[in-house]
Amino acid sequence: xxxxxxxxxxNPTEPERPLFGRxxxxxxxxxxxxxxxxxxxTLVAPIEELAAGxxxxxxxxxxxxxxxRLLTHYVGRPTPLxxxxxxxxxxxxxxxxxxxxxxxxxxxxxxxxxxNALGQALLARRMGKRxxxxxxxxxxxxxxTATACALLGLECHVYMGAEDMRRQALNVVRMELLxxxxxxxxxGSRTLKDAINEAMRDWVANVxxxxxxxxxxxGPHPYxxxxxxxxxxxxxEARRQMLDQVSRLPDVVVACVGGGSNAMGIFDGFMDDxxxxxxxxxxxxxxxxxxxxAARFAGGSTGVLQGTRTFVLQDEAGNIELTHSISAxxxxxxxxxxxxxxxxxxxxxxxxxxxxxxxxxxxALARLEGILPALESAHAVAYTMQLARDVDEGTIILINLSxxxxxxxxxxxxxxx
Amino acid sequence: MSRxxxxxxxxxxxxxxxxxxxxxxRLRKDGRPGLVTYVTAGxxxxxxxxxxxxxxxxxxxxxxxxxxxxxxxxADGPVIQRATERALASGTTLAAVLDLVADLRAGLPPVVVFxxxxxxxxxxxxxxxDRARDAGVDGVLVLDLPxxxxxxxxxxxxxxxxxxxxxxxxxxxxxxxRKAASLGSGFLYAISRLGVTGARDRIADxxxxxxxxxxxxxxxxxxxxxxxxxxxxxxxxGRWADAAVVGSALVGVIAEAGSSHDLTTRxxxxxxxxxx
Numbered sequence: 001x002x003x004x005x006x007x008x009x010x011n012p013t014e015p016e017r018p019l020f021g022r023x024x025x026x027x028x029x030x031x032x033x034x035x036x037x038x039x040x041x042t043l044v045a046p047i048e049e050l051a052a053g054x055x056x057x058x059x060x061x062x063x064x065x066x067x068x069r070l071l072t073h074y075v076g077r078p079t080p081l082x083x084x085x086x087x088x089x090x091x092x093x094x095x096x097x098x099x100x101x102x103x104x105x106x107x108x109x110x111x112x113x114x115x116n117a118l119g120q121a122l123l124a125r126r127m128g129k130r131x132x133x134x135x136x137x138x139x140x141x142x143x144x145t146a147t148a149c150a151l152l153g154l155e156c157h158v159y160m161g162a163e164d165m166r167r168q169a170l171n172v173v174r175m176e177l178l179x180x181x182x183x184x185x186x187x188g189s190r191t192l193k194d195a196i197n198e199a200m201r202d203w204v205a206n207v208x209x210x211x212x213x214x215x216x217x218x219g220p221h222p223y224x225x226x227x228x229x230x231x232x233x234x235x236x237e238a239r240r241q242m243l244d245q246v247s248r249l250p251d252v253v254v255a256c257v258g259g260g261s262n263a264m265g266i267f268d269g270f271m272d273d274x275x276x277x278x279x280x281x282x283x284x285x286x287x288x289x290x291x292x293x294a295a296r297f298a299g300g301s302t303g304v305l306q307g308t309r310t311f312v313l314q315d316e317a318g319n320i321e322l323t324h325s326i327s328a329x330x331x332x333x334x335x336x337x338x339x340x341x342x343x344x345x346x347x348x349x350x351x352x353x354x355x356x357x358x359x360x361x362x363x364a365l366a367r368l369e370g371i372l373p374a375l376e377s378a379h380a381v382a383y384t385m386q387l388a389r390d391v392d393e394g395t396i397i398l399i400n401l402s403x404x405x406x407x408x409x410x411x412x413x414x415x416x417x
Numbered sequence: 418m419s420r421x422x423x424x425x426x427x428x429x430x431x432x433x434x435x436x437x438x439x440x441x442x443r444l445r446k447d448g449r450p451g452l453v454t455y456v457t458a459g460x461x462x463x464x465x466x467x468x469x470x471x472x473x474x475x476x477x478x479x480x481x482x483x484x485x486x487x488x489x490x491x492a493d494g495p496v497i498q499r500a501t502e503r504a505l506a507s508g509t510t511l512a513a514v515l516d517l518v519a520d521l522r523a524g525l526p527p528v529v530v531f532x533x534x535x536x537x538x539x540x541x542x543x544x545x546x547d548r549a550r551d552a553g554v555d556g557v558l559v560l561d562l563p564x565x566x567x568x569x570x571x572x573x574x575x576x577x578x579x580x581x582x583x584x585x586x587x588x589x590x591x592x593x594x595r596k597a598a599s600l601g602s603g604f605l606y607a608i609s610r611l612g613v614t615g616a617r618d619r620i621a622d623x624x625x626x627x628x629x630x631x632x633x634x635x636x637x638x639x640x641x642x643x644x645x646x647x648x649x650x651x652x653x654x655g656r657w658a659d660a661a662v663v664g665s666a667l668v669g670v671i672a673e674a675g676s677s678h679d680l681t682t683r684x685x686x687x688x689x690x691x692x693x
Contacts, residue, residue, distance in 0.1 A: 028565060038534050038561045040492040042586040042611055044593070187498060188488065197491040204492065205612035207588060304534045304561070305489065317510035318539030319488035 016078060016236040017068050018119070019268070020058040020229050025338075029221020032344060034337035037220040038304045043200070046207040051222040053127040058229065063126065067119055071233060074151070075114050079103045079234075081241035084399075086368040087381075091388035098394075099384060100250065101371075101401045102238045102266060111374065111403030112234060112262045113144035113215060119230035121148035124211035131155045131206065134213040135199040137164055137192030137258065138329035138376065139171025140403055141215030146180035154211075156180040159198040161190040164328045167411050189322045192258075192332045196306050216259025217336035220307030224336050228264040235269020238398060250398035252277040252387065256379040257350065258294070258329045260336035262402035267348060277349065280339060281383040283325035284352035290315070294323040295352035296335040297343065303334075310337040326355035326415060327375035327408075357382040359415055362405060374403035375411065436527040436555045437580050437603035440479055441638035441659055450655020452692055453640050455482040455531060455664030457500035458517065459509025461676050467521055469671065472681040474525050476688030479660060480604075480640070481525060482558070483518060485511050485532035492533075492560045494615030496665040500672060511536040512548070519552035527555040529582055529603075534562045537570075546573040556580035556603040564596055571600060582606055585631060587623055598635030604659065605631055609643045616666040617644035620653055628658045648693050663691060 025031045037047060057063045071077045080103045088099040104112040117134075124132055132154050136142030142158040149156035158180050165172050165184060175182050188194040196219075203212040217227040242249055253270055255263035257280035270276040285293030293299065296311040303312040305320055312334040313321040325331040342348040353361070358375060361382030365371050373381055380399050387397065405412070444451045454473050458466045470481055486504035490497060511532065518528050530549060537545045537559065549557060557574055559567070564583060571581040580603030585594060587610065597605060607628055610621035624641055631639050641654050642662030654661035670687045674680040 036566055037563065038566055039563060040560055040586075041563055041584040042492075042588050042608060044563045044565075045586075045588040045590055193489065197489055200491045201494075201613045207611055302538075304538055306491065307561070312535075314535065314539060316539070317512070318536035319486075319505060320535070 016233055016240060017064065018229055018233045019236060020064070023271070025221060025225055029225070031224070031338045031341035034308070034310050034340040035221055035224060036309050037307060038309065039220050039307050040204060042204050042207065046203070047220055049127070054123060054222050054226050057123050057126055063122065067122055070118055071115065075108045075118065076106065077233065078237040078241070079106050081238060081245055084369050087365060088388065090364065090368055091385040095393045097388045097391060098246070098396045099388065100242070100246070100396065100398045102234060102398065104234060104262065104400060104402045105371070105373065105377070105404035109140070109144050109147050110406065111140040111144065112231060112265060113141040114147065115233055115265070116215065116227050116230040116261060117141065117144035117148040117213065120213045120226070121145070121152050121154060124154060124213065125152050127211065129209060129211035131157070131210045132213050133157045133159065133199050133202045133210055134215060135159045135192065135195035136215065137195065137331060138327065138374070139164065139168040139175070139407060140329065140374070142180070142182070143171050143174050143178070145213050145215070146175040146178035149180065150178045157183055157202065159183045159185050159195040159202070161185045161192060161195050163190040164192065164195070168328055168407055169410070171407050191323070191328065193306070193320065200306065216261040217264045217338060218259040218306065218308060218334065224308065224338055227261050228268060228338060231261050231265025232268040234262065234265035234400065235267060238266055239269040242398065246396065248396070249273055249276055250396045251391070252279060252395065252397045253400070254279045254281060254380045254384050254387070254397060255400040256281050256330060256376045256402060257335060257339060258283070258332050258376060260339045262400050264336060264338060266400040271347070278347065279383070280348060280350045281379045282350055282352040283327060283330035283379060284354040284357070285324040286355060288352070291322040292324050293352070294325045294331050294333065296333070297350040298352050305334040308334070308337045310340045311335050326358060326411065327379065329374070329376040330379065351383055353379050353382045355415070359412065361385060362412060371401070372405035372409070373401055374405050375408045377402045378405070435578060435580060435603065437480065440527055441604060444479060444659060450651065451479040451640070451660030452477065452651060452688070453480040453482060453642070453660050453662040454478040454667055454688065455484055455662060456671060457484040457486055457497060457504050457668055458514045459486055459504030459507050460500040460668070460671060461503055462507040463509055463513055463517055465680060467517055468681045469684050470521055470525055472685040473688055476685040477692045478526055478688055480527050480529060482529045482531045482662070482664070483514060485514050485530060485536055487533040487536055490533065492613055494613040494665060496616070496669050496672070497614050500668045511540055511545070515548050515552045515554070518554055522553035528553070529556040529558055530554050531558045532560070534559050542570050542573055546577050546579065549579055550577035554579055556582045558582035558584065558606060560584070564593065564600060567600070575602070584608060587611060587627055591630065591634070594631060595634045598637060601637060604638040604640050605635060606662065607631060607639055607641045607658070609641050612643070614643060614665050616646035616669065620644065620650055624654070625657050648691050651691050
């Protein structure tokens with residue numbers, strides 16, 4: 001990790017941008033022992049082309065300017081930092097705990113996914129690729145990708161597990177309305193992991209004209225780096241907003257972790273602030289037992305899945321275990337490699353909450369603040385409510401509210417019934 | 418230190434005289450195109466895989482690729498994906514596949530274990546290399562371990578007299594072809610087309626050019642795979658490559674035969690037909 005001195009923002013009217021090139025992995029794409037490029041030979045050359053294309057793009061002021069213009073005028077950035085007083089009162093009782101929400105749910109398309117989808121779609125166009133493939137779990141990345149492709153005039157194919165299509169039916173319609181083709185995946189657990197397999201198979205077959213727009217900080221190098229850098233705008237904004245609105249940094253930053261892109265995005269802004277605890281919340285599902293959860297740091301071990309070496313849920317023979325979470329976006333067997341490394345370094349920590357607890361977080365935020373969070377983000381809310389009981393008086397907790405919950409109304413209704 | 422170097426030198430010499438090298442030398446001497454067959458171990462179950470491997474040998478396969486089933490076979494098409502699901506359902510693991518090879522190897526053509534990285538890493542690369550040597554495995558091919566990630570693993574295998582089979586694709590640059598030529602052993606596996614595994618009606622247009630590019634930088638034998646399913650394919654490929662690899666088509670034959678009593682007969686007949 002390069003050690004760069006942080007310079008506090010001097011001009012508060014200047015918009016925050018994604019931050020590029022500050023914490024690159026090594027030349028082979030490793031964050032410590034995690035990361036790398038474990039791909040079939042056919043993908044090596046396209047991935048090298050992608051890395052070269054990305055490094056050229058991020059060094060190009062015109063590329064960065066266009067991204068920034070779209071983030072401001074199309075996505076609606078900066079997103080607000082909102083203090084959830086009633087939630088804090090309920091959770092922290094009389095201890096004066098303060099809870100702030102970084103409102104990524106208020107972006108165009110309703111989740112942080114658009115930050116990365118737009119960045120990569122611009123890159124695809126810059127690289128002359130007219131056809132984009134993507135995977136989606138909850139459908140938020142699929143919707144974001146379909147949106148970016150519509151905006152930039154790119155052909156878009158989104159792979160989605162049959163089980164996820166069922167629980168996120170609304171997002172399927174949204175993608176189709178945006179002109180994307182949604183391709184149903186019936187293999188394996190019929191969720192995010194299987195959609196990624198299928199998207200990679202498509203890419204292998206169509207490498208010459210196709211760009212694979214991966215949605216989380218996962219996969220072979222340079223995806224974990226690239227996705228984190230496109231999401232880093234969240235943390236940059238949040239840090240400045242904390243200083244502007246609260247006059248100090250938070251004590252704890254909490255974000256849900258599926259692949260881990262929203263968490264990497266907000267953590268990145270506070271990485272050098274040693275006093276700020278960074279906590280990722282994984283999906284505890286029904287309970288921590290094989291096939292019943294998606295908490296990689298609770299039940300996983302080092303392995304290779306879908307191009308990267310990281311923490312995965314696997315059996316004794318090295319086969320990937322099935323996962324379960326009430327939230328499709330957290331229902332994945334591997335975690336982004338940089339999370340595994342930051343955890344080894346002791347810079348980040350990870351917890352998990354169950355389906356039932358996440359539902360409690362969903363309901364609490366709805367009733368106390370009038371905000372329906374995505375079930376993914378509800379995991380961060382639920383964990384924060386537990387944390388608020390145990391922390392010191394006056395502790396400030398910042399939650400990355402990564403997405404909005406409209407897409408989950410059906411699932412929540414079924415679960416509460 | 419010098420003794421160690423001497424030791425690995427002796428083993429490296431041994432390796433060039435391995436069964437894969439012998440097999441390809443004999444094919445070249447006879448002017449005969451080789452046939453490499455792929456099956457997914459454990460489909461329909463591991464006992465029957467034993468019978469299938471023996472039938473492949475009797476039918477005239479020159480090299481046997483034994484596929485280790487993995488839950489996420491992202492380089493494979495639907496036929497091998499389904500075989501993989503059946504193999505996993507029958508409880509097949511990498512360790513069990515190595516035991517099977519150990520039991521049968523004496524009566525079989527050279528055996529190449531064909532796997533994704535994770536089952537091997539889970540067992541432990543060094544432990545895998547030891548057990549593969551003890552089982553008499555001749556070569557190992559790891560689908561998602563490109564040259565850049567394969568360095569240490571290749572050394573572990575080479576010091577145990579096992580060949581590292583590297584994959585080459587139409588997208589592989591000339592620079593990487595040269596690297597593969599210097600790091601690979603046994604033979605080089607050329608992928609004839611972009612995309613996942615699966616039988617096709619005809620050989621890909623660029624396949625011959627692909628083999629020519631490899632020949633320009635390497636004297637290692639070249640086996641061409643992906644999409645080969647008929648005797649005329651095998652003959653055509655044999656005109657410019659050392660061997661043709663048949664995978665999905667054979668796996669399809671096994672799937673169709675299922676658990677019927679004539680499974681091994683049908684496999685043997687299919688190989689004879691391919692070589693006709």
